[in-house]
Amino acid sequence: MRAVVAVVLFVSALHAGIWGLLQEKIPAPEFKGILPSLSYTPFEPHHVTDLTTDPQKIRADLKTLSTTTRAVRAYSSGEGNELVPAIANEFGMKVTVAGWINKDPDRNKREMDAAIELAKRNSNVNGIFVGNETIYRGDQKVDELIELIKKVKSSVNVPVSTGEIWNIWLEHPELASSVDFIAAHILPYWEGFSDTQAVDQAMIIYQKLRDAFPGKRIVIAEFGWPSAGYNLKDAIPGPFRQAVTLRNFVSRAESIGMEFNIVEAIDQPWKFVEGGVGPYWGIYTAAREPKFAWTGPVVNPDYWKLATIALLVGILLSLPILRLSQPTARQTFLLAATANGVGAWVATVFAFWNGHYFVFGSAFALTLGMILLVPLVLIAMARIEEIAAVAFGKPPRRLLTKARIAEVTTEAGPTYFPKVSIHIPAYYEPVDMLKQTLDALARLNYPNYECVVIINNTPDPAFWQPIQDHCRALGERFKFINAEKVQGFKAGALRIAMDRTAVDAEIIGILDADYVVEPDWLRDLVPAFNDPRVGLVQAPQEHRDGDLSIMHYIMNGEYAGFFDIGMVQRNEFNGIIVHGTMCLIRRAAMDMAGGWSSDTICEDSDLGLAIQELGWVTHYTNGRYGQGLLPDTYEAFKKQRHRWAYGGFQIVKKHWRRFLPGASRLTPDQKREYSLGWLNWLGAESLGVVVALLNLIWVPIVAFADIAIPDKILTLPIIAAFIVSLVHFLSMYRLRVAIKPGQMLGAMIAAMSVQWTVSRAVAQGLITEHLAFARTSKGGLSRMSIEFQAFWEAVIAALLLIGAGVLIATNSYKQITEIYIYAAVLVLQSLPFLAAVAIAILELSRINSFQFWRDSAIRSAELIGLRPVALPTSAGSSQPVASEVRREVTN
Structure with a gap:
């Protein structure tokens, strides 16, 4: 335990050290003076009335700004702007007033009249702007705007101009001739220049204007850099980039005597209409807190708060490691590193939430994304935990290996042969296949057993008469039952078999009709029941027709992963999943659990969990003691997986209350294994489909509405989770499953291909209580459906790929990084659907044949x-x- 604690503390210290090393302290020119001017907007579109009737808000703003700037620039003469000059005068500040000009002549007249009146009544007005980017927006023609400027000039004694993008002045020298000074907007961000190029670009443009208009007063009426939002080509927003860019610009501008105005004073959260960066141009936050200091190195003042959050979350998530039974140092290191990595992500999410403004749509998207990401992160952590346990942990200790079986047999003694009753339910099963199963049972190397064969709901004598004759030929051990109109699916047939079971049978064996067992099945595994606490012993499924086709070959590899990885690990915590065939159950345990139940279509797993809830011990061996048949077709494979998933969800709904404290004898480890197992299987597949569909719906919003682009904190975890899943699959198979690389790759494709199937089953489980039991077609009786077995998967995959293409195409100009990442997520999310399409095509093609x-x-x-x-x-x-x-x- 001390070693585990030491490793956890070491990883936490290493995490803290990384935060220390990554702390940014960027040098930048210092500015100790007062800025000449800041853009200031005192209103928000949804709160105009409040601001115009409450001058105290404006007064508080200007009091704050008076310590930073000598003047403010307005953009309108209404909506609260008419109060700015008088209040600014209280703090000794100048104001450049403005009239907002658009295509409405009546409004334009009101704005100009108001601006003129403000200039006449307030001595601190140092200029008037007639419109803002009016020519750029196309609201006025140049000659029309010149006429408006002339009217205002004739009415006031202060300089008059208009605010326009710098190139408009160069393209229309007649406009420059009509104003008292050139008010040029230079915003390198909107031109796609990087922050390191921004100041140089501004100086180059400034010089161009001076060269083009010698002797004319030139004011850079807007220069700024956003502190958050999305990149535009090489222009990347950010708090550090904003601070360094503005400090560099102010230093250079002061050195050459440039007149300038910084856009803007305070963040305007309502400016999402200007794109993702719209709300973030202020040097003050919306809470009126300065974003950065103008002296000293540029730092993040909240950096160590974020580091503390990351460390605390990392330590908290590391605590479950202390509950593990003798974890190794490397296992502990990987788990602690994962916990601290999640802690760092949580701190990043907190920083994003704390540093951004949200309208309803973006807040909803972020909230929904986080709700979906939390289980995704838990699934990724569970998979990393399994990697750590298998790759770096100690070997399995509870697994019934050959050596352990020999030990158990010795402990049980040479005379321990309790009677075993083997039950074989059959429904329209191929006669020759079932005969093979019975012949194998007749060869069992065990002295005390019986076999009950129950054919249910199969009126055709061609299916049951030969089996009845064969049972008679095999002898008294074999009992035959032909039951018609059996209710309750397979469980109903097994209940009938229990009624015909010998009274002295202590162990019930369950076998599917296609399984050919090894002679030593009972001799090796029954001795485990010598321990009176043992209620159940499970052996894995295996298949003997994996060479029938390429599809069967990869399906067989996919099944093997569950039995050689997941079941082995669950067995360490006495939390195995019972999967019916190759299962031995103590009769007393079955009776205590209530026997076979028909309220789920996975009666075997349901009974196994009920037995564990009563406190019985279960055992698992990964030794193969029987071989069955694989599903005949891909359609049958998907139907079987649908049944398992639907039945699994029924079990969740039936048993979840037994996971509450004191509701059963399940141990914390068993509850954890089942909960994570359900989350890792049912949750992961369903979550993958839900996220894919939501992302698909969101594509047109991103591509055409230009808002609410998913941030990296939402998209990168999806990519990271996919990588974790890929590494988990490959590493677990390499370490635990004895198959060739080609079959392993095929198994991965087969596993991905049922994502849509499992998610459909879970969705049906949410809205329905019962579905009919669907038999898995085996033995070659079923015909291949004429329908393409991955139609909907093909549709969804195509839409996801088209969506990715649309995102890339519409992003060719802006080149926003988040959109490219989003497109990559869509491509990754299409892979499970494409896997289904690939297998469906494979089944129909010649290349499916060896x-x-x-x-x-x-x-x-x-x-x-x-x-x-x-x-x-x-x-x-x-x-x-x-x-x-x-x-x-x-x-």
């Missing part, structure tokens, strides 16, 4: 000369005939 690949290899070898080609000749010659050629090719 023979196709063998023949292709032979033909390729012949083409490159590695294998001689024998040519047929006419009869009587010494050359081989056609039949010999065919024989040669196939050898």
Whole structure:
């Protein structure tokens, strides 16, 4: 324990050290004076009335700004702006008033009249702006605006101009001739220049204006840099970038005597209409707090607050490590590092929330995104924990390996042979397949067992008569039941089998109709029941037809992962999932749990959990004691997975109350294993589909409305979770599943391909209580459906890829990084759907056959000369005939 605590503390100290190393302290020119002017807007569109009737808000603003600037620039003469000159005068501040000009002549007249009146009544008015970017917006023609300027000039004794983007002045020298001074807007961000280029660009443009209009007074009426929002090409917003850029600009401007105005004084959260950066141009926050200091190195004043949050969350998430049974140092290190990584992400989310303004839409999107990301992060943490346990933890201690089985057998003694009753339910099963199962049972190397075969709801004698005859031929051990109109699906048939079970049978064995068992199945595993606490022993499923096709080959690899990875790890906490076949159950435990229940379609897993809730001990072996058959088709594979997922969700709804404190004898570890198991399987697949569909719906909003682009704190975790899932799959298979790399890759595709199927099952579980039990077609009786088995997956995958393409195409000008990341997320989210499409296509194609690949290899070898080609000749010659050629090719 001391070593574990030491590693946790070491990782926390390392985390703190990383925060210390990453703290930014950027040098920048110092400015100790007073800024000449700041843009100031005293209103918000939704609160105009309050501001115009409450001058105290404006007074408080100007009092704050008076310590920073000598003057403010307004943009209108109404909506509270008419109060600014008089209040500014109280603090010795100058004001440049303005009239807002658009296409409404009546409004324009009111604005100009108001501006003129303000200039006449207030001695601290140092100029008038007739409109702001009016030519740029196309609200006025140049000659029309010149006429307005002339009217205002004739009415006042202060300088008059108009605010325009710098290139407008160069393109319209007649406009420059009509004003008292040139008021140029230079905003390098909107031109896509980086923050390191911004000041140089401003100086170059300033010089161009001076060269173009020698002797004319030139004022840079707007220069600024946003502290947050999205990039525009090389222009990246940020608090450090804003501080350094403005300090550099002010220093350079002061050195050459430039007149300038900084846009703007205070953040305007309502300016989302100007894009993601609109609210963030102020040097003060909306709470009227300065964003940065004008002297000393540029730092984040909240940096160590964020570091503290990250460390506290990291330590808190590391505490469960202390509950692990003898974790190794490397295992502890990986888990603690993961916990601290999540802590750093939480601090980043907090910083984002604290440093941004949200309208309803963006706040809703962020809140919904975080709600979906929390389980995603928990799933990723659970998978990393499994990686740590398997790769760096101690070997399994409870697993019934060959050595452990031998030990248990010795402990049980040579005479421990309790009677076992093996139950085989069958419903329209192929006769030859079921006969193979019964023949294998007849060869069991165990002295005390019986076999109850129950064929249910199968009136066709062709399916049950031969089995009845075969049971008679095999002897008294084999009991045959033909039950018609059985209620309750498979569980109903198993209840009938229990009624016909020998009274002295202590152990109930469950076997699917397609399983051929090894002779030592019972001899090896039954001795575990010598411990009276043991209620259940489970062996894994295995399949003997994995070489039937490429599709079956990869399906077999996908099944193996569950039995060699997940079940082994769950067994360490006495929390295995019972999966019916190859299962041995103590009869007393089954009776205590209420026997087979028909209120779920996964009666086996339901019974297993009920037995564990009563405190019984369960055991698992990963040794293969039987081989069954894989689903005949991809359709059958998906139907089986749908049944498992739907039944699993039924079990969640049925048993969740038993997970409450004191409601059952489940241990905390068992509750944790089941909860994370459900989250990791049902939750992960459903969450993946929900997030993909929501992202798909959001695409047109991002692409065409130009608002609410998902930030990196929402999109990067999705990419990170995908990478964790990929690493988890590959590492777990490499460490625990004995299959070749090609089959492992195919297994990964097969596992991804059922995401839509599982999510549909969970959705149906939310709105329905019961679905009919769907038998998995095996043994070659089922025909392949004429319908394409991945139609909806193909539709969703296509929409996701089209969405990614639309995002990239519409982002070609702005080149916003978040949009490219968002597009990458859509591509990643399309992969599970594409996996389903790939398998559905594979099933229908020639390449699904192993023979196709063998023949292709032979033909390729012949083409490159590695294998001689024998040519047929006419009869009587010494050359081989056609039949010999065919024989040669196939050898």
